[in-house]
Amino acid sequence: MNEHFYATPTAALMLIGNELLSGRTQDKNLAFIGSRLAARGIVLAEARIIADIPEVIVDTINHLRAVHTYVFTTGGIGPTHDDITAECVADAFEVELPIHPEAESRLLAYFASRDIEPNADRMRMARIPLGASLIDNPVSIAPGFQMENVIVMAGVPRIMQAMFTNVEPTLAQGPCIESVSVLCDLGEGTLASALRELQERYPNLDLGSYPVSIKNGSSVALVAKGQDIAQLQEVGLLLEEMVTELGGDVLKES
Amino acid sequence: MNEHFYATPTAALMLIGNELLSGRTQDKNLAFIGSRLAARGIVLAEARIIADIPEVIVDTINHLRAVHTYVFTTGGIGPTHDDITAECVADAFEVELPIHPEAESRLLAYFASRDIEPNADRMRMARIPLGASLIDNPVSIAPGFQMENVIVMAGVPRIMQAMFTNVEPTLAQGPCIESVSVLCDLGEGTLASALRELQERYPNLDLGSYPVSIKNGSSVALVAKGQDIAQLQEVGLLLEEMVTELGGDVLKES
Incomplete structure (x- = not known):
């Protein structure tokens, strides 16, 4: 990635949970958040x-x-003893973690409607760092929250996605990064030299090559990203020409 | 995770690549490496x-x-201009990045046998930081390498897995962490209090609860991890009793 892509806004993502590191749970949140942020022109700089x-x-x-425009977190906001993200955010900001009246009333109404006991553990989910705003959770009600530039979401993908979608319209809109992609049947070693030359010719685009598995063997996706759509279309054609000149075929992306 | 699980050896994982952050590529390497390290008693502390x-x-x-016993990296060791991991490792260790004779001869033999031109880009894959040892790549020959405690592997899952398997027997063997898992049909809010008590009774075990999707709705997996197998078996039975006492059913893991 060229450094000028590091125009603000940038974001970092924290995926919180032992189960992700032990291999018990396969993460599905990074790719969702990364692609949705990219679509809004926000660079996910690290996770x-x-x-x-x-x-x-x-x-x-x-x-x-302190480094990024936004920090997104997933995981650790449920009712059990290992759900400690809200405490940690409160500690990080050095604020209290009281029961939030609106969160409490939403949870009480939800539990009453489903005949669930509002025990102390469940009501832990109404504790919100002082000064944070709630992020609606249409799936299971217990809200996420935003504390300054830190956006705290659930780890369960369906709930996280609903929370992200709720907060998305409030995020800063960065310069829109578009991309073109050309799939071909050549190896990276065959493409590398011409691709490097093209990158040098278009220094404000971000060119990459990614080996991908397809039905009948392997192929390489050539991807150009940038803000100038006319330039991207031009480079898309040049990438196709490059493949043909090097003796390859452009494949249809399935 | 209880802090005493942070006995050495620990590991960190670096997944290198814009395509992972933009959501273009779904990572499949973290869960593989995490579970294989856990099986060897090495704690993957962060990625x-x-x-x-x-x-x-x-x-x-x-x-x-400087912090961990091992650092594993994936990605960025191919032939194209955005493959910069080897340079970066050499820079980090302040060593040269010469052509490695053994890596060169392996690549030349492989290319000759497949009638592939050994162009300058392909031969970049023979550059290895001075002092590093090679990690065999039975899939596509271009080797990974180990520089002190830094283990550099390909990003393509099939190649990474082969490289990991080759380096695995040389890794330190940590205390073996076993686990028991009980799947049930209760919500985390119902389980939380009893689970917390059990965690307090067994402070040297690591108890967690993980919502999982199953065929007919949702369920929660209760997981205990630790080194004492007899104790884990005991806690496995206690977890089953807990589920029954709270009015739930233990489900079969599919």
């Missing part, structure tokens, strides 16, 4: 997967929120 | 997904290799 250890979570929040 | 930016890669390598 960190960390364990359920308070000091690690607090330090990571404080480091990342 | 970072970073962009193809030299300074970021170099700084991240130098930070993590």
Whole structure:
């Protein structure tokens, strides 16, 4: 990635949970958040997967929120003893973690309607760092929250996606990054030299090559990203020409 | 995770590549590496997904290799202009990046046998930081390498897995962490209190609860991890009793 893509806004993502690091759970949140941020012109600059250890979570929040426009977190906002993200955000910002009246009343109404006991553990999910605003959770009601530039979401993909969708319209809109992609049957070693030359000719585009598995063997996707659509279309044609000149075929993306 | 699980050896993982952060590519390497390290008693303490930016890669390598027993990297060792991991490792260790004779002869033999031109881009894959040892790549020959405690692997899952399998027997063997898992039909809010008590009774185990989707709705997996197998079996039975006492059913893991 060329450094000028590091125009603000940038974001960092924290995926919180031992189960991601032990291999028990396959993460599905990074790709969703990365692509949705990209569509809004926000560069996801880094993602960190960390364990359920308070000091690690607090330090990571404080480091990342000073560096990036936004910090997104997933995981650790449920009712059990290993759900410690809200405490950690409160610690990071050095604020209290009281019961939030609106969160409390939403949870009480939801539990009453489903005949679920509003026990102390469930009501832990109404504790919100002082000064944070709620992020609606249409799936299971217990809200996420935003504290300054830190956006705290659930780890369950369906709930996280609903929360992200709710907060999305409030995010800064960055310069729109478009892309063109050309799939071909040549190896990276065959393409590398011509691709490097093209990157040098178009320094304000970000050119990459990605081996992908397809039905009958392997192929390489050539991708150009940038803000100038006319230029991208031009480079898309040049990439196709490059493939043909090097003796390959352009494949249809399935 | 209880902090005493942070006995050495620990590991950090760096997944290098813009395509992971933009959502273009769904990562499949974290869960594989995490579970294989866990099986060897090595705690994967953190993972970072970073962009193809030299300074970021170099700084991240130098930070993590000072903190952990091992640093694993995936991605960025192919033939194209955005494959910069080998340069970055050499920079991080302040060593040269010469052509490695053994890597060169392997690549030349492989290319000759397949009638592939050994052009300058392909031969970039023979550049290895001075002092590093090679990691065999039975899939596509271009080797990974190990420089002190930094283990550099390909990003393509099939190649990464072969490289990991080759380096695995040389890794330190940590205390073996076993686990028991009980799947049930209760919500986390119902389980939380009893689970917390059990965690307090068994402070040297790591108890967690993970919502999982199953065929007919949702369920929660209760997982206990630790080194004492007899104790884990005991806790496995207690978890089953807990589910029954709370009015739930233990489900078969599919």
